[in-house]
Structure formats: structure tokens, C-alpha cells
Amino acid sequence: MQTRALTDPAHLTAASVELLDRVRSTTPLVHCITNSVVTNFTANVLLALGAAPAMVDITDESGLFAGVAGGLLVNLGTPTPEQRAAAREAVAGANAAGTPWVLDPVAIGALPVRTALAHELVAGRPTAIRGNASEVLALTGAGAGGRGVDAADTTEAAADAATHLAATFGSVVAVSGPVDLVTDGVRTARLANGDALLTRVTGGGCALGAVTAAFLAAALGTEHDAFTATAAATLVYTVAAELAATDETGRAVGPGTFAVRFLDALAAVDGARVTERARVAAGAAGDADATAPAAVVPA
Amino acid sequence: MQTRALTDPAHLTAASVELLDRVRSTTPLVHCITNSVVTNFTANVLLALGAAPAMVDITDESGLFAGVAGGLLVNLGTPTPEQRAAAREAVAGANAAGTPWVLDPVAIGALPVRTALAHELVAGRPTAIRGNASEVLALTGAGAGGRGVDAADTTEAAADAATHLAATFGSVVAVSGPVDLVTDGVRTARLANGDALLTRVTGGGCALGAVTAAFLAAALGTEHDAFTATAAATLVYTVAAELAATDETGRAVGPGTFAVRFLDALAAVDGARVTERARVAAGAAGDADATAPAAVVPA
Amino acid sequence: MQTRALTDPAHLTAASVELLDRVRSTTPLVHCITNSVVTNFTANVLLALGAAPAMVDITDESGLFAGVAGGLLVNLGTPTPEQRAAAREAVAGANAAGTPWVLDPVAIGALPVRTALAHELVAGRPTAIRGNASEVLALTGAGAGGRGVDAADTTEAAADAATHLAATFGSVVAVSGPVDLVTDGVRTARLANGDALLTRVTGGGCALGAVTAAFLAAALGTEHDAFTATAAATLVYTVAAELAATDETGRAVGPGTFAVRFLDALAAVDGARVTERARVAAGAAGDADATAPAAVVPA
Numbered sequence: 001m002q003t004r005a006l007t008d009p010a011h012l013t014a015a016s017v018e019l020l021d022r023v024r025s026t027t028p029l030v031h032c033i034t035n036s037v038v039t040n041f042t043a044n045v046l047l048a049l050g051a052a053p054a055m056v057d058i059t060d061e062s063g064l065f066a067g068v069a070g071g072l073l074v075n076l077g078t079p080t081p082e083q084r085a086a087a088r089e090a091v092a093g094a095n096a097a098g099t100p101w102v103l104d105p106v107a108i109g110a111l112p113v114r115t116a117l118a119h120e121l122v123a124g125r126p127t128a129i130r131g132n133a134s135e136v137l138a139l140t141g142a143g144a145g146g147r148g149v150d151a152a153d154t155t156e157a158a159a160d161a162a163t164h165l166a167a168t169f170g171s172v173v174a175v176s177g178p179v180d181l182v183t184d185g186v187r188t189a190r191l192a193n194g195d196a197l198l199t200r201v202t203g204g205g206c207a208l209g210a211v212t213a214a215f216l217a218a219a220l221g222t223e224h225d226a227f228t229a230t231a232a233a234t235l236v237y238t239v240a241a242e243l244a245a246t247d248e249t250g251r252a253v254g255p256g257t258f259a260v261r262f263l264d265a266l267a268a269v270d271g272a273r274v275t276e277r278a279r280v281a282a283g284a285a286g287d288a289d290a291t292a293p294a295a296v297v298p299a
Numbered sequence: 300m301q302t303r304a305l306t307d308p309a310h311l312t313a314a315s316v317e318l319l320d321r322v323r324s325t326t327p328l329v330h331c332i333t334n335s336v337v338t339n340f341t342a343n344v345l346l347a348l349g350a351a352p353a354m355v356d357i358t359d360e361s362g363l364f365a366g367v368a369g370g371l372l373v374n375l376g377t378p379t380p381e382q383r384a385a386a387r388e389a390v391a392g393a394n395a396a397g398t399p400w401v402l403d404p405v406a407i408g409a410l411p412v413r414t415a416l417a418h419e420l421v422a423g424r425p426t427a428i429r430g431n432a433s434e435v436l437a438l439t440g441a442g443a444g445g446r447g448v449d450a451a452d453t454t455e456a457a458a459d460a461a462t463h464l465a466a467t468f469g470s471v472v473a474v475s476g477p478v479d480l481v482t483d484g485v486r487t488a489r490l491a492n493g494d495a496l497l498t499r500v501t502g503g504g505c506a507l508g509a510v511t512a513a514f515l516a517a518a519l520g521t522e523h524d525a526f527t528a529t530a531a532a533t534l535v536y537t538v539a540a541e542l543a544a545t546d547e548t549g550r551a552v553g554p555g556t557f558a559v560r561f562l563d564a565l566a567a568v569d570g571a572r573v574t575e576r577a578r579v580a581a582g583a584a585g586d587a588d589a590t591a592p593a594a595v596v597p598a
Numbered sequence: 599m600q601t602r603a604l605t606d607p608a609h610l611t612a613a614s615v616e617l618l619d620r621v622r623s624t625t626p627l628v629h630c631i632t633n634s635v636v637t638n639f640t641a642n643v644l645l646a647l648g649a650a651p652a653m654v655d656i657t658d659e660s661g662l663f664a665g666v667a668g669g670l671l672v673n674l675g676t677p678t679p680e681q682r683a684a685a686r687e688a689v690a691g692a693n694a695a696g697t698p699w700v701l702d703p704v705a706i707g708a709l710p711v712r713t714a715l716a717h718e719l720v721a722g723r724p725t726a727i728r729g730n731a732s733e734v735l736a737l738t739g740a741g742a743g744g745r746g747v748d749a750a751d752t753t754e755a756a757a758d759a760a761t762h763l764a765a766t767f768g769s770v771v772a773v774s775g776p777v778d779l780v781t782d783g784v785r786t787a788r789l790a791n792g793d794a795l796l797t798r799v800t801g802g803g804c805a806l807g808a809v810t811a812a813f814l815a816a817a818l819g820t821e822h823d824a825f826t827a828t829a830a831a832t833l834v835y836t837v838a839a840e841l842a843a844t845d846e847t848g849r850a851v852g853p854g855t856f857a858v859r860f861l862d863a864l865a866a867v868d869g870a871r872v873t874e875r876a877r878v879a880a881g882a883a884g885d886a887d888a889t890a891p892a893a894v895v896p897a
Binding site: 036039040043044047048053054055056057058060061064065068080082259260261262263264265267268 | 633634635636637638639675676677678679705708709710711712797798799800801851852853854855857858
Binding site: 334335336337338339340376377378379380406409410411412413498499500501502552553554555556558559 | 642651659663865
């Protein structure tokens with residue numbers, strides 16, 4: 001693994017294209033424990049992209065299944081008692097089997113049950129943590145907490161917290177926002193793709209956690225590490241969002257049409273489109289240059 | 300608050316436009332405890348309209364959250380034991396904090412668990428009650444009960460029951476049907492907007508409960524009371540349905556396309572469209588004139 | 599009931615058209631106990647087709663409701679403890695009342711909780727069993743088990759298992775795949791309609807179980823038996839999928855657009871389209887001719 005390559009935006013884009021192709025050729029089985037609001041959309045996002053979703057969220061099945069799945073998502077959006085137990089079981093199963101897993105600590109901070117569970121699960125050292133700025137801050141004990149799934153804090157305000165979390169738990173941390181930030185505590189990438197319509201469709205953030213699990217699964221056995229896979233998932237997902245946000249005449253679409261077009265775009269997006277549109281900046285964590293959020297990487 | 304204004308259809312339409320704008324400018328946080336069939340659609344309806352949904356339906360979180368949310372919806376469509384406990388907790392939290400809340404007694408009557416829960420919760424004096432005619436009748440102990448979510452009774456057959464419920468519990472009661480009826484026991488509005496396609500999309504009724512909670516939240520601190528806010532939610536929602544029901548060429552669309560266009564219409568609908576299309580009649584409850592269901596209010 | 603007619607593809611197509619019309623004219627109430635991923639899509643599929651969905655999946659309600667519903671679906675995709683108890687109650691209620699019911703043993707084989715439940719429930723002699731080849735094999739104790747909802751086995755590999763299951767439990771068995779197989783142990787139909795996009799939308803298989811329950815309900819009191827009703831449900835559903843898979847210009851659509859168009863097609867499909875497109879072969883179970891999967895039945 002070359003450090004230069006890993007902090008080179010053009011290389012990150014190329015790796016994203018490779019991993020997208022690999023998701024499609026290997027159809028990773030993605031085990032999802034997620035909230036009741038977004039299960040349908042999450043499954044459709046994975047199917048559109050070329051992965052295979054399976055929602056197994058009961059005890060006495062989730063641990064076993066996490067051991068055979070390619071990747072696991074644990075999203076805490078509507079954590080019923082049964083789901084909380086299933087999540088614990090799944091994390092243990094994933095860790096025992098070496099299955100990469102993603103923690104999405106939805107709306108933690110002010111809500112006590114999920115906050116306690118998130119702190120417990122993060123100690124299991126997720127491969128990746130995905131959240132908005134408020135959730136990432138809350139996971140470090142900082143921040144005011146969001147109001148539900150809204151981020152009351154900006155992505156850059158969570159940059160230090162993300163680096164700290166990454167270093168503490170050995171996780172890649174992805175912070176969603178107008179500019180997405182991905183860090184493993186050593187390297188940081190900022191990705192400026194996407195569209196605000198993603199925030200007008202429920203699951204726009206949550207489904208990215210599942211896509212991240214799919215990319216982590218696809219990266220196993222390749223030269224690409226979890227940092228690269230997490231950034232790649234974000235890049236492909238947000239480029240697809242851009243493709244979906246305007247119709248054939250270039251006019252912005254409404255949120256209902258966007259959700260439909262987004263699934264179509266996830267199925268259709270290819271290396272050429274990802275490369276052409278990628279707006280990625282990367283560098284060492286804390287590197288001043290890396291904070292340029294909208295650096296355009298020429299194709 | 301002027302009685303004349305509140306029973307003047309033109310004024311009701313103007314208030315609806317004001318409250319629509321206020322939903323968009325204040326992005327009320329709407330706490331939803333709702334059924335597993337419609338969570339996704341409900342969240343997308345709120346997001347499209349400009350409100351912020353949050354589904355918090357577990358115990359030890361729902362009471363706290365109802366205290367900080369702008370409005371609460373309790374929908375009894377798939378009331379698991381955990382959700383039933385969370386609903387009780389949320390209603391207590393909402394009442395303690397003064398959060399307006401909506402009860403949607405889905406399919407009560409023949410089904411014993413939800414019927415008992417609806418009778419228990421209504422004693423907590425919801426700000427608004429939304430249901431079809433069969434559900435409203437069942438909540439007063441009358442009617443034959445529907446078969447699932449279908450209304451076996453007509454809206455007008457439930458008019459007296461609605462007035463009685465409103466007077467008993469201090470609630471605004473909204474009865475959905477081809478003509479929607481809204482009453483607070485003193486005033487009654489009838490709204491003749493909408494499209495039958497709303498009954499071909501699951502959640503077409505349920506999501507209106509969440510939108511009503513959003514309008515109740517937006518009305519706090521304004522001159523508009525719960526009666527006006529509930530009627531406004533119905534008017535904006537049903538006008539959006541009309542806009543969605545035909546395509547650019549004026550041809551009726553199928554139910555799949557309708558659901559997509561409805562979300563687009565909720566995002567796009569503005570005061571001009573609401574005013575132009577409003578078909579509202581209002582008067583004192585029991586007023587003969589008020590029973591003219593399709594009175595057209597000139598723009 | 600004429601044996602010839604029942605193994606005559608043209609007659610099967612004609613019966614399908616009759617039953618489609620009857621679904622629309624009788625609006626059967628379909629009681630669904632199904633997984634959290636597909637509840638919304640399943641309800642919308644039933645509404646689009648002209649049936650009335652009701653998701654009643656809690657104890658102390660599901661048994662009672664199964665007794666008054668026209669048909670029942672028990673789908674084991676996300677079987678929480680409460681749903682498992684509700685499923686047992688519903689099956690008992692359906693059997694006591696003579697309500698036809700469908701078992702969909704989603705992803706059984708490797709997953710122990712649902713596998714045990716499927717074996718328990720199948721002993722209650724479902725009217726129909728619907729699954730992919732891996733699930734049908736697993737229900738007989740054979741097969742390697744799928745990975746989640748994917749079928750690792752082909753439809754024809756499950757033909758003998760389907761015949762065996764049908765004979766053992768008195769059920770019609772429907773095996774989904776590129777060619778769908780329906781058997782009651784004596785007669786077998788193979789249906790070659792459909793589109794691969796159905797596998798790119800979550801619930802593409804699960805919702806067919808609910809549609810089968812709707813057709814079984816519609817067939818009660820007619821000359822058409824459960825074998826015919828199950829084959830009819832498959833035929834109408836897969837013809838609608840074909841209509842949805844290409845746009846007005848004949849171009850293949852993406853999975854997001856397909857799901858929307860599929861609901862539109864279920865609402866619009868009529869006897870002429872079903873007859874024109876039906877690709878059905880039927881004969882005695884084990885009949886060599888019957889294995890010709892793509893026999894075209896002339897309109």
C-alpha cells in the first residue's frame with residue numbers, strides 16, 4: 001500500500017472505479033440491521049448498485065449471518081429491544097469472522113437508549129463509522145447533539161472529532177454534509193460531490209452506510225483498504241446523486257422524482273461518469289491543503 | 300381570534316397559505332410513531348413539504364423526544380407492544396411539554412388491541428384526531444367498524460360523531476373522505492379537494508396525520524388555532540394530490556407515478572396554487588350551509 | 599372441474615383473466631404478515647391491482663383478523679418474536695375460518711429461527727407456498743440453502759421438491775425464477791413471463807405472495823381452484839412486469855423507474871394484454887412436455 005497513492009485524489013478516484021466494478025462483479029451480500037423508515041430504500045439502493053441486501057435483525061440469526069455476509073451495517077435509527085440485542089450479536093459475529101462492519105449512530109446525543117448503545121458498539125471497533133457532524137461529535141461526547149437526523153453542526157466542525165474517533169477505535173470515519181469528509185486518523189479525504197436533494201429523501205444518508213458496507217466487502221482481498229473503500233462508496237453514491245438531480249433538459253427535479261432517478265443512476269453510473277465528475281481532495285489528516293473542500297481533480 | 304374569520308372560507312384559504320409558508324420557514328420537527336407500512340412514505344411526505352421527520356418509537360426515548368419535538372403523530376396501524384408503550388410515553392411527554400399531537404386510530408373497531416389503546420389515548424385529549432369515517436365512528440363507540448383501513452361509512456355519516464368527539468376531548472377532528480370534514484365542535488369546514496388516487500397509495504391517509512402535526516407545530520405562536528391548522532394541512536395536502544393526479548398533458552396517471560408526483564407536488568405547491576384550487580366550505584358546526592361540500596371559494 | 603381444462607394453457611390464461619377481473623370487482627381484503635423491508639411495496643402492489651391490503655401482525659389481533667380477511671400471507675423475511683407469535687395465531691385463525699393462506703419461507707435454510715418456524719407453519723397446510731428454488735428445497739430439507747433471498751438453485755432443480763411438498767401438505771407450490779413453476783403435485787404449470795428487473799426491486803418476489811393471496815380469495819366460490827388461482831397470480835404479475843420493463847420507446851428502464859411503472863402496470867393490465875403475452879405450458883406433474891418452459895400459447 002502506497003501512502004502517496006492513498007492521498008492522491010486521482011488515485012482515489014481510480015480506486016473508486018475499480019471498487020464499483022468489483023461490487024458489480026462480486027455482488028457482495030450486505031447484512032443490514034437498520035431502521036424501519038429506510039429498510040426498503042436501503043435494500044433498493046443496494047440492489048440498484050449491484051449488491052445483495054439481507055435484513056436479518058433478530059437474535060439467534062444475526063450473529064450467524066454476520067459471519068457469512070460480506071459486510072454488515074448497524075444503523076441505530078429505530079432500535080427496538082430486539083434489534084438492540086440483534087445488533088450486539090451481529091457485531092460479535094462480524095468481529096469473530098472478520099466481516100467488515102459499519103456503525104451509523106443515527107440521532108445520538110439527546111436520545112439516551114441509542115446513545116448508550118452507540119458507545120457500547122463503537123468499543124467493538126467498527127471498520128467504518130458513518131454519520132452527520134452532530135452524530136460524530138456526539139460519539140466523542142462533544143457537540144450539542146442534533147435534533148433527530150438533522151445535523152446542527154458543520155462537517156468541518158466535526159473534523160477533529162472524526163480524527164480522534166478514527167484513532168481511538170481504528171475505524172474509518174465518514175462525516176456526511178455538503179462536503180463529505182472521510183478520515184482514518186492519518187489520511188483525510190474531502191469529497192464535494194452530491195446534491196441537496198439527498199437530504200429531501202429519507203434514507204439519503206442511511207443508505208450510504210449500507211453502500212459503504214458493500215464497498216468494504218468488495219475491497220477485501222484487493223490492494224484497497226477501508227479508507228479507500230469508504231471514500232469510494234461516498235464518491236460513487238454522491239456522483240449518482242448528481243446524475244439524478246436534473247432531468248434530461250437540465251432542470252432540477254422534485255424529491256419524488258429524484259429518489260426514482262437516484263436508483264436508476266446507481267444502476268447506470270460507470271467509471272467514466274465517476275472520473276469525470278469527481279471532486280476530491282485528499283491529504284494527511286490536519287493537512288491545510290486537504291481542507292480545500294471543492295478541489296477539482298481533473299479527469 | 301375572530302369567529303367570522305375562522306368560518307370564512309376565503310380566510311381559511313389565506314391562513315392555509317400562511318401556515319404552508321411557515322412550515323417551510325420553520326422546518327418543524329415532527330415526531331412520528333407510526334405503522335411499519337407507511338414510515339418511509341410519511342417521512343418523505345414531511346421532507347418534501349419542508350418539515351423534518353423523526354421516527355422515535357421506543358420506550359425511554361419517546362417521552363423525552365415528544366417534549367422537544369414541534370409536533371407528534373401517534374398512528375396505531377401496526378401497534379407492537381413496544382410501540383404501544385412508546386405511544387403512551389410520548390403522549391405523556393407531549394402533554395407535559397405542550398407539544399401538539401395527533402391521534403390516528405387506524406382500523407379500530409373490530410381489532411381489540413388498537414381499539415382499547417385508542418380509547419385510552421384519546422382520553423389524553425389529542426390536539427387533533429384524524430381518521431376515516433369508520434374510525435371516527437368507532438372512536439365514539441358507534442359504527443360497524445371498517446375492514447382494515449377502508450372506510451365502510453361516509454364522511455357525512457360521521458359528522459355528528461366528529462362533533463361529539465371534538466366536544467368531549469377538546470380535539471379538532473378531521474374525517475377523511477371524498478369530501479374531508481374538519482370540526483372543533485363549534486366550527487366545521489368541508490374541503491372538496493383531493494383525488495381518488497390518494498386511496499391507491501398506502502399511507503395516503505396516514506401521512507396526512509403527520510402533515511397535520513407539522514401544521515399544528517407551525518401554528519404555535521401565530522394567530523392560527525388548531526382548527527385552522529388542521530384544515531390548512533388537509534387543504535394543502537389535497538391540493539398537492541390534485542396537482543399530482545394528471546400529467547403535463549392532463550392525462551390521469553397510474554398509482555406508482557402518482558406517488559412520485561405527489562412528493563414533487565408537496566415540494567412545489569405554493570400559495571397561488573392553493574388559493575386557485577381551494578374548494579372549501581365552512582360554518583358553525585351543524586350549519587346547513589356548511590354541508591355544501593363543494594362550494595368553490597373564488598381566488 | 600375438468601382435468602383437461604386445468605392442464606390446458608389457453609384455459610389457464612382465460613381463467614387468469616377472469617380472476618383478475620374478479621379481484622378488481624370484489625376487492626379482496628388481504629391480511630399480510632410480512633417483512634419490514636417490503637410492507638410498503640406489498641401494500642402498494644395490492645392497491646394498484648385492486649385488492650385491499652391490511653398489515654395486522656400483532657398477537658390478539660392477527661387470529662381474529664385472519665378469520666375475516668379474504669386471504670392471508672405469512673412471509674418470514676424479518677420474523678420478530680411478536681410477528682412469529684402473530685403468524686402462528688393467524689394461521690390457526692385462517693384454518694379455523696377456511697381463509698386461504700400463503701406461506702413465503704424467505705431465506706430459510708441457513709437461518710435457524712425462520713427455518714424452524716417455516717417447518718412448524720407448513721404443517722398447518724398452507725393453501726399455497728411461494729418461494730425461490732433454494733427456499734422450496736430447504737422446506738423439504740434438501741438443498742444447500744440460499745444466501746439471504748438469493749436463489750442459489752434453479753427452478754427446475756426444485757421441481758421434484760415442489761411436487762413432493764405439494765403432495766405432502768396439500769398445498770399449491772409456486773417456485774419463482776426466470777421460468778416460474780406452479781404445481782399441486784398432480785398438475786404443473788410453467789410460466790415464462792416476467793423480467794429480470796423484478797429481482798432488482800426489493801419485494802419483487804415477496805409481493806407476489808400477497809397477490810397470490812388476493813387471487814386465492816377471489817377464486818373462492820368460483821370454478822377455479824387454488825392451482826389455477828396461484829398460476830393466475832403469477833401470470834398477471836409477471837405480465838405486468840414485462841409491461842413495466844421498457845418505456846414508450848421500447849428502451850429498458852432503470853430499477854427505480856421500473857418499480858414505479860410496475861405499480862402503474864398492475865393497475866392498467868387487462869385481459870387483452872395478459873392473453874396476448876401469456877407464455878404458459880401446463881401438464882401433468884412430471885410430464886415431459888410440461889418441461890418446455892417457454893411454450894407460447896397463441897392468443
